[in-house]
Amino acid sequence: EMKITSYGLLSVAGVVSLLLGSLMLFDGSVPGVKVSLDVLLPTFIFISAFFVAVSALVFKSQISKSRSGAEGLIGETGIVKNDIMPEGKVFVHGELWKAISKNPIRAGAKVRVVKVTGLVVEVEQLQ
Incomplete structure (x- = not known):
């Protein structure tokens, strides 16, 4: 199921096989020797x-937003540690990043990450 995309079909087949296998576990010709439904159904x-x-x-x-790597940084907010003119440092997502911006931004300002290229984040100032 982890390596083959079957959309749960293999899990359903496994559960059905478990049920049918449990019902056929013992030969019905011997009286009193069978799997109890009181055990089988809860299982x-x-x-x-x-x-x-x-x-x-x-x-x-699988459908949730990535929380790590470059995809996880985009949209995150942070604080400018060194003036960005046009390059500086920002503290985002618990880490210190090298940052660039189209406009100068002073230390202490709040910024949002708009792009990640390698180890450099492009930021814009929040209003």
Whole structure:
């Protein structure tokens, strides 16, 4: 499921196989020897709920905004540490970055990251 995009089909097949395999586990010709439904149904429900919960978490993580790397910095706000004329330092996302700007920005001003190129962030001053 992690390496093959099956949209949950392999998980559903696994749960169905578990249910059918459990029902066919013991030979029906021997009286009294079978899997109790009191054990089988809660197990089936628990495993199904587990797969649904994990699938929901994976789906949520795939559609969420990146929180690290260059993509995670764009839109973040920070504070100018050294005057940017046109180059300086900013403190963004808990880190000190080399920054450039089209306009001069004084130390202490709040800025927003608009672009990341390598280890340099391009910023604009917040009003």
